[in-house]
Amino acid sequence: MANFEKVVVETDLLILGGGMAACGAAVEAAYWAKQNGLKVTLVDKAAVDRSGAVAMGLSAINQYVGLKDGHNSIKDYVDYVRNDLMGITREDLVANIARHVDSSVHLFEKWGLPIWKDEQGGYVHEGRWQLMINGESYKVVVAEAAKNALLQSGVGEIFERIFIVGPLMDGDRCAGAVGFSVREDKFYIFKAKATVAAMGGAVHVFKPRSAGEGLGRAWYPPWNSGSSAYFTIAAGAEMTCQEVRFIPVRFKDAYGPVGAWFLLFKSRATNATGGNYMVERVGELEKWGPYGRVKPIPANLRNYLGMLDILEGKGPIYMRTEEAIQKIADTYKDDPKEYKKKMKELESEAWEDFLDMTISQAILWAASNVQPEERSSEIAAAEPYFIGSHSGASGAWVSGPEDLQTDDTRKDYFWGYANMCTVKGLFAAGDASGASSHKFSSGSHAEGRITAKAAIKFIVENNTLPKVDDNEIGLKMAEVLKPLDTYEKHKNETTDPEINPNYIKPRMFMFRLQKIMDEYAAGISAQFSTNESQLNRALELLAMLREDSDKLAAENHHELMRCWENIHRMWQAEAHVRTVLFRQETRWPGYYFRADKPKLDEEKWHVFANCKYDPKAAKWEVFSRPVRHVFPKA
Ligand code: SFD
Numbered sequence: 001m002a003n004f005e006k007v008v009v010e011t012d013l014l015i016l017g018g019g020m021a022a023c024g025a026a027v028e029a030a031y032w033a034k035q036n037g038l039k040v041t042l043v044d045k046a047a048v049d050r051s052g053a054v055a056m057g058l059s060a061i062n063q064y065v066g067l068k069d070g071h072n073s074i075k076d077y078v079d080y081v082r083n084d085l086m087g088i089t090r091e092d093l094v095a096n097i098a099r100h101v102d103s104s105v106h107l108f109e110k111w112g113l114p115i116w117k118d119e120q121g122g123y124v125h126e127g128r129w130q131l132m133i134n135g136e137s138y139k140v141v142v143a144e145a146a147k148n149a150l151l152q153s154g155v156g157e158i159f160e161r162i163f164i165v166g167p168l169m170d171g172d173r174c175a176g177a178v179g180f181s182v183r184e185d186k187f188y189i190f191k192a193k194a195t196v197a198a199m200g201g202a203v204h205v206f207k208p209r210s211a212g213e214g215l216g217r218a219w220y221p222p223w224n225s226g227s228s229a230y231f232t233i234a235a236g237a238e239m240t241c242q243e244v245r246f247i248p249v250r251f252k253d254a255y256g257p258v259g260a261w262f263l264l265f266k267s268r269a270t271n272a273t274g275g276n277y278m279v280e281r282v283g284e285l286e287k288w289g290p291y292g293r294v295k296p297i298p299a300n301l302r303n304y305l306g307m308l309d310i311l312e313g314k315g316p317i318y319m320r321t322e323e324a325i326q327k328i329a330d331t332y333k334d335d336p337k338e339y340k341k342k343m344k345e346l347e348s349e350a351w352e353d354f355l356d357m358t359i360s361q362a363i364l365w366a367a368s369n370v371q372p373e374e375r376s377s378e379i380a381a382a383e384p385y386f387i388g389s390h391s392g393a394s395g396a397w398v399s400g401p402e403d404l405q406t407d408d409t410r411k412d413y414f415w416g417y418a419n420m421c422t423v424k425g426l427f428a429a430g431d432a433s434g435a436s437s438h439k440f441s442s443g444s445h446a447e448g449r450i451t452a453k454a455a456i457k458f459i460v461e462n463n464t465l466p467k468v469d470d471n472e473i474g475l476k477m478a479e480v481l482k483p484l485d486t487y488e489k490h491k492n493e494t495t496d497p498e499i500n501p502n503y504i505k506p507r508m509f510m511f512r513l514q515k516i517m518d519e520y521a522a523g524i525s526a527q528f529s530t531n532e533s534q535l536n537r538a539l540e541l542l543a544m545l546r547e548d549s550d551k552l553a554a555e556n557h558h559e560l561m562r563c564w565e566n567i568h569r570m571w572q573a574e575a576h577v578r579t580v581l582f583r584q585e586t587r588w589p590g591y592y593f594r595a596d597k598p599k600l601d602e603e604k605w606h607v608f609a610n611c612k613y614d615p616k617a618a619k620w621e622v623f624s625r626p627v628r629h630v631f632p633k634a
Pocket residue numbers: 016017018019020021022043044045046048051052053054058059060061062063162163164165198199200201219220221223224225227228257258259357389390429430431432439440441442444
């Protein structure tokens with residue numbers, strides 16, 4: 001076996017990940033740990049300052065309820081999320097985040113994040129729930145507060161560049177995690193009384209549009225690879241909404257955001273013939289039950305109307321940037337000086353929107369001579385991602401807060417500690433927790449805070465370090481490092497290290513996974529459409545892929561990480577395919593279409609589709625759970 005030093009770390013609370021949810025968890029945990037004399041350990045595969053989805057920055061905070069201004073209520077937000085997710089959402093979880101999110105935003109501002117202000121000193125809204133920010137350094141600001149909270153209070157420690165592979169278990173209780181350094185020959189064993197999984201969602205499970213040297217360019221950051229899903233599945237936790245992937249419509253090829261264009265600049269998107277699918281196809285919305293009639297129209301239905309244009313050969317679809325800018329500037333047309341000033345301002349806002357969060361889109365505009373005030377830009381539906389914090393919903397099935405349960409929901413949605421999975425001592429937040437979409441960066445931070453507080457309560461009430469069998473640790477270490485051994489053993493049996501009959505490199509393995517998902521599980525090549533036979537074929541091919549995962553080979557630390565990232569993706573893929581197969585209807589056209597079950601079926605399928613893997617029996621179970629209301633329906 002590869003010669004790695006074994007490092008054992010004992011702690012009270014273990015926070016896995018260093019993104020928005022983990023940073024929220026760190027701030028809250030530091031406070032409660034100090035009160036209770038506990039230790040907190042945060043582990044990130046990267047450097048907290050720039051890790052996760054917010055690494056490049058963001059141009060907006062997408063969840064701000066504004067309770068203080070009295071414009072919106074918590075119920076308003078719950079109604080919005082329920083409708084956007086076509087009726088399938090955990091209202092207790094959404095409401096819990098909604099009532100805490102504003103305070104996370106106020107903290108961001110206090111820590112130095114510039115939020116746009118209007119002339120009266122109020123926040124500039126992009127849309128009803130979204131605030132405009134100068135967010136290039138958003139993650140650095142949030143990370144600094146998390147690091148200060150943990151390190152200055154003396155309760156915490158932070159490990160960076162440690163890739164977490166999977167859970168440690170003590171019977172039915174989570175006992176911590178194992179991982180390895182991506183820089184040094186060290187294998188880490190973290191033993192903890194409670195563990196928070198906050199390792200983001202997953203990208204590159206599906207074949208991306210990008211090819212060749214652009215391959216790493218996707219909407220979602222390439223380093224979030226399904227570790228949260230794998231961790232919770234491997235611990236035996238119940239998962240939810242694994243079918244609810246997210247497909248963002250983005251500026252084509254560099255994936256620039258569209259929110260500011262649609263909401264702030266009030267832009268239209270039109271097809272090759274100048275038609276507006278949102279107007280011309282409005283009749284289609286009638287087919288999608290009550291959800292087709294709400295405002296805003298759910299994200300998947302907006303996608304779907306555009307996709308119908310593409311299917312009918314009416315592409316490309318263009319964001320009419322030039323028209324939107326002109327329309328706003330026209331309100332100043334009687335004052336040439338003001339008009340010129342406004343045009344300059346709008347032009348710079350357009351560029352800043354990309355420079356704050358998707359720099360490559362600004363580079364693509366520059367490289368292809370696009371001036372947004374003069375020329376439209378193509379938009380397109382991206383490949384599917386798993387991001388339960390945005391407009392998808394996949395994640396672990398977690399307990400809601402006690403005070404938001406009704407007599408009806410208490411039995412199904414509550415088991416003691418907010419955001420605890422169905423596995424004792426294991427908690428999930430941000431993309432790691434499911435059925436609570438539209439939390440975005442701010443809501444994920446708030447959910448991290450909620451989760452850490454509950455996890456500390458769990459520790460105080462269950463204050464024993466779980467036992468971990470040394471034998472099990474030895475087996476895990478051998479399993480984790482195996483790709484290095486496989487490479488060493490067989491590296492000389494080929495003239496090209498990339499191709500060898502005795503092993504498979506992680507890059508090739510990823511291509512194989514992506515091809516299966518793309519062609520059989522409603523990826524881009526399949527026009528986001530699938531059916532029962534295709535899904536069963538995907539499962540056959542995934543089973544063979546799983547067999548071959550035993551032969552993954554790594555030349556160095558970096559490739560070892562790539563091996564495990566792809567194993568994590570493969571498990572996310574399987575949970576997805578099994579759940580799409582289970583749900584016998586089409587509920588989210590625009591995310592995926594079950595061509596053999598092409599209609600919404602409110603009577604039978606107004607339920608959550610949950611799944612669970614039993615690691616001992618090596619068996620999946622997929623089943624439904626009721627959708628119950630905490631608030632009266634809108
Ligand atoms: O509009 C391991 N999001 C946006 N939110 C907003 O509020 N405003 C926006 O403007 C947003 N836009 C946006 C957004 C996301 C993306 C990808 C883009 C644009 C391009 C959503 C938020 O970013 C998202 O909701 C939150 O970041 C979710 O928080 P969290 O904590 O669940 O995930 P994370 O921040 O990505 O952090 C993950 C962490 O896990 C680490 N990690 N650590 C150890 N071991 C492993 N195996 C690990 N695997 C991962 C990561 O390093 C990271 O620290 S808009 O365009 O949509």
